[in-house]
Amino acid sequence: MDLLGLISTFIRVVENGSIAAAARARGMSPAAVSQSLARLEAHLGVRLLSRTTRSMTLTENGKRYFDKVRHIPDDVALASQAAANATKPKGPLCIATTAAFGRYVLAPLMPAFRASFPDIEIELISTDRNVSHHLEGVDVSIRIEAQLNDQLIARKIASFPFIFCASPAYLDRAGTPQTPEELSQHDCLVFRYPTDRRFLPWTFRVNGQRVNAKLNPGFISDDIDIIAKIAVNGGGIARLASFVALPWVESGLLTPLSWSGHSEIDIESLPMDIFACVTERSAPDSKARLFIEFLEDAI
Incomplete structure (x- = not known):
């Protein structure tokens, strides 16, 4: 009897919620899945599912x-992978990343990682939704703090400053805010988190106290590149991670705001922290560990 196969089928039925869905996931017929469940229940002498x-x-x-x-199928897969990778890392590595980080930071680094580890087969998922490591086969996900959860082991790998900026034309027309409080008097270009529809707050530390600025949304988008281009075309003030903003700033199309003109007020914009996340099951994977260490060094 293929006990591991019976257990894997049982797990798929529970995770997918039905025999039909598990059959599609396993590439089996519904009848074969039902027979597998019946054999497992007969082997155990108990009923596992009430159908x-x-x-x-x-x-x-x-x-x-x-x-x-x-966790048994994952443990077996990890054991097999550890044996196969004992001498040289190889095989598939699925990486999920936030869209902007993937576009501006990760993609340019991938050829160097591939050159260092040519036997690792890389798949890159670029999205701002919350991916499921287990259901989507993700080995490592790159997340911002708002995306962290208790099911993941998170390791902070970088911090990037936020740059508050607007086009010269907008600042000539609307003036330049001198403090975070003045942002409420301006058109602010706000990023809405696509998973739960929250606005990501514009957070400062003012005289040591954490403060979320009151915003007057001029435009709202779930795409940071759209926000940047609206800002370039005079639509308002944007808060962009440095890796998004700097090319526009260096070209003169966006002007960064400065909060340092008030010696009596200590104003600090909190950075964007970036985390590499794995599950407890995938944490020992040598390919995931190599990628995270490579990314830390490269950034």
């Missing part, structure tokens, strides 16, 4: 069994 024509739920025995075996 009707309309629903499927774990029994109490099924819940306990699932909690104990859910």
Whole structure:
């Protein structure tokens, strides 16, 4: 009996919520999946799933069994990978990254990583939604603080300053704010986090106190490149990570704001912290570790 195969099928049924969905994920027929479940239950001598024509739920025995075996396929895969990579890292490495970081920072570094580790097959997912490491086969995700959660092991790898900037034409027309409080009197170009529709706050430390500036959104977008181009064309003030803003600033199309003109007020813009995240299961993967160390050194 292929006990590991039966366990893997059971796990897929629970994770996908139905026999039909698990069959598609496993490349099996629904009948074969049902037979696998029946063989596993017969082997254990307990019922794992309560099934009707309309629903499927774990029994109490099924819940306990699932909690104990859910990591077994990953453990086996990691053991196989560790044996295969004992001498030279190779095989697939799936990296998920926020869109702007992937475009401006990660993509230019990928050829150098590939040159150093030619046997690693890289897949890069660039998106601002929250990806699932398990369901989407992600080995490492690059996230900002707002995307962290308790299911991931996060390692801070970099901090990038935010640059508050606007076009010269906008500042000539609307004036230049001297303090974060004055931002409420301007058109602010605000990034809306696509997963839960929150505005990402413009956060400062003013005289040692953390403060979120009150904003007057002139435009709202979930695409930071759109925000940058609206700013370039006189649409308002944008808060851009330095790796997005600097090319526009250096070309003269955007002018950075400065908060240092008030000696009586200590104003500091908090940076964008970048984290490399893995799951507890994928943490020992040598390819993931090599990539994170490479990224830290490169940045």
